[in-house]
Structure formats: structure tokens, C-alpha cells
Amino acid sequence: MGADELAYMTDDWMDWQNELLRVPAVEGDWTSKTEHAARTIPVKHPGTLRRLRDYFGYHAEYGATRQTVTNRVKRVAAETDLRKKITPHVLRHTYGTLIAARGATPQYIRQTMGHADLSSANDYLQYAGTQLDAEAEELW
Incomplete structure (x- = not known):
């Protein structure tokens, strides 16, 4: 997913029972970049499902923008010993x-x-x- 998708993603995008993330074409202020960006993504990994639940809990309280997502990724990357720009x-x-x-x-x-x-x-x-x-x- 792109940073903009992550920023606008809400719990409503998730079908928890079927473990599917549905990226809409349009929802509120959100509009996908292309018609193909609206898609359904299977999320079968238990760790990823846990992280999504945590993300939605945090995101609902604090919100996010594309830049917020980028800053968070860069901050986490800076805490690693990876040499590549993340x-x-x-x-x-x-x-x-x-x-x-x-x-x-x-x-x-x-x-x-x-x-x-x-x-x-x-x-x-x-x-x-x-x-x-x-x-x-x-x-x-």
C-alpha cells in the first residue's frame, strides 16, 4: 500500500471475518490514484492482522496524513542498522x-x-x- 492509502485507511476497510482489506475507489476525502488502486487484499498473516488492529486503535485516536506515515516509517528505519533509505x-x-x-x-x-x-x-x-x-x- 502507498502512504496515502495508509493515511486514509480506516477500520471500515477491513473485513475481519474474511481477513480481507478492501481499498475503495472513493470514501469521504479519499480518492484512489487510479481505478485499479481500488482493490481487495487478502490479509492472512496473524501478525499482520494484529498490527492492523493496533494501527486502527492508534490511528482512530491520533489520525494520520501521508507525511505522518512517511515520518513514522523514517523514524522506525532510523532505529535500525539498515543502510538503505527506507x-x-x-x-x-x-x-x-x-x-x-x-x-x-x-x-x-x-x-x-x-x-x-x-x-x-x-x-x-x-x-x-x-x-x-x-x-x-x-x-x-
């Missing part, structure tokens, strides 16, 4: 690469990332393959 957009690309490396289909990647076509999904698959090849070379 932004919400970098985390979005990381997610795309991770699900590609785990065997996600181009259609799944396109749908969950909110892309208009498969070319961006294929980019993640290609990059994930390159990363796996580099790791294999390093190991062997």
Missing part, C-alpha cells in the same frame, strides 16, 4: 518483491499492488528472480 514506497516495492519470490502469480501481484496491467507485476517477478540468482551464486 520510505513507504520502498516498503511497497519490498512487499511486491517478497510475494514474487514466494511464488505469487503475476495476476495476484497486480491485484494486491493495484497495478493496471501485468507489466509491473512481471518486473517484480524478474527482480525477485535476479535476487534469487545472485543469492544462489553467493551461496554456491
Whole structure:
């Protein structure tokens, strides 16, 4: 998800029973960037579900903007020993690469990332393959 989606995301977007996050096309002040950004994202990881519940509890009390989300990500990143610049957009690309490396289909990647076509999904698959090849070379 993008920083703007995270900033506007509310508990109403979540279908807790079916573990689905529904990003709407329009809701209140929120308008998705493109028609494809409105999507349903399966959220099956128990830790992610817990973090979403925590986020909604905190977000409901304090609110957020795109800049708030970016600042929070940068603050957390600064507390790590990562040398790369970490932004919400970098985390979005990381997610795309991770699900590609785990065997996600181009259609799944396109749908969950909110892309208009498969070319961006294929980019993640290609990059994930390159990363796996580099790791294999390093190991062997």
C-alpha cells in the first residue's frame, strides 16, 4: 500500500471475518490514484492482522496524513542498522518483491499492488528472480 492509502485507511476497510482489506475507489476525502488502486487484499498473516488492529486503535485516536506515515516509517528505519533509505514506497516495492519470490502469480501481484496491467507485476517477478540468482551464486 502507498502512504496515502495508509493515511486514509480506516477500520471500515477491513473485513475481519474474511481477513480481507478492501481499498475503495472513493470514501469521504479519499480518492484512489487510479481505478485499479481500488482493490481487495487478502490479509492472512496473524501478525499482520494484529498490527492492523493496533494501527486502527492508534490511528482512530491520533489520525494520520501521508507525511505522518512517511515520518513514522523514517523514524522506525532510523532505529535500525539498515543502510538503505527506507520510505513507504520502498516498503511497497519490498512487499511486491517478497510475494514474487514466494511464488505469487503475476495476476495476484497486480491485484494486491493495484497495478493496471501485468507489466509491473512481471518486473517484480524478474527482480525477485535476479535476487534469487545472485543469492544462489553467493551461496554456491
